[in-house]
Amino acid sequence: MTSPLPDWWEPLLGRVRAARTEDFTRLRTPARGGRPSAVLVLLGEERPGSPDVLMLQRAATLRNHAGQPAFPGGAADPGDVDAAGTALREAEEEVGLDPSTVTVLAQLPLLWIPVSDFVVTPVLGWWHRPHPVHPREPAEVAHVARLPVHELVDPANRLQVRHPSGWVGPAFQVRGMLVWGFTAGVLSALLEMAGWARPWPRDRVTELPPTRAADPAPSAGTDEADELSRPASATDRHG
Numbered sequence: 001m002t003s004p005l006p007d008w009w010e011p012l013l014g015r016v017r018a019a020r021t022e023d024f025t026r027l028r029t030p031a032r033g034g035r036p037s038a039v040l041v042l043l044g045e046e047r048p049g050s051p052d053v054l055m056l057q058r059a060a061t062l063r064n065h066a067g068q069p070a071f072p073g074g075a076a077d078p079g080d081v082d083a084a085g086t087a088l089r090e091a092e093e094e095v096g097l098d099p100s101t102v103t104v105l106a107q108l109p110l111l112w113i114p115v116s117d118f119v120v121t122p123v124l125g126w127w128h129r130p131h132p133v134h135p136r137e138p139a140e141v142a143h144v145a146r147l148p149v150h151e152l153v154d155p156a157n158r159l160q161v162r163h164p165s166g167w168v169g170p171a172f173q174v175r176g177m178l179v180w181g182f183t184a185g186v187l188s189a190l191l192e193m194a195g196w197a198r199p200w201p202r203d204r205v206t207e208l209p210p211t212r213a214a215d216p217a218p219s220a221g222t223d224e225a226d227e228l229s230r231p232a233s234a235t236d237r238h239g
Helices: 012-018 085-097 183-195
Strands: 035-047 050-059 073-075 100-106 111-113 118-127 141-148 158-162 168-174 178-179 205-207
Touching: 012 100, 012 141, 012 183, 035 085, 035 141, 035 183, 050 085, 050 178, 073 141, 073 178, 085 141, 111 183, 141 178, 168 183, 178 183
Parallel strands: 035 118, 158 205
Antiparallel strands: 035 050, 035 073, 050 141, 100 118, 111 118, 158 168, 168 178
């Protein structure tokens, strides 16, 4: 360990290490098959005692998930040693993250996305030496931000979104980003595990704008945000 962990890592770290797939999704991950991929859930702090999470916003011109906020990440390459290697490589390619500034602490359970057949490993990391980051490929990444946890859990910034198909899932409206789908589902579950979540108005539902709803709806089984965006603990390249 390069530096002591801040106190706010507990109880999140202990609970994540004991977490099951069922804590994040109702979908059972198949024992075999699937396309390996990983995302980096990177927590740091801009000031002591105030954690934040690194997020990117995909370019509006992309064919899939245009304009959608997401964790850095994507499909595994043959040269990747493990899921952490995939997540760190993708973060370096997308936003210029220096892997040496990250301490990998845990891997979340495998989460399966049926239609794309991705098996996603969220990798939880401590950004022990933060540095400036930026979109390395503007055609793919439009914006990079560190979203403070205290803003994510603010009831005024929490809501649910409804896709044109009728699917409804958790979302966050923070600093100009509407975080929904797979990313919002993972965030929502982690906030609950950490004990950071606050009561919020679950009857606040907004329709997804057309530019954000361009991808097929999760309930139709054609979006990477499907049942993964309904963490069982919260309510009874990844968006």
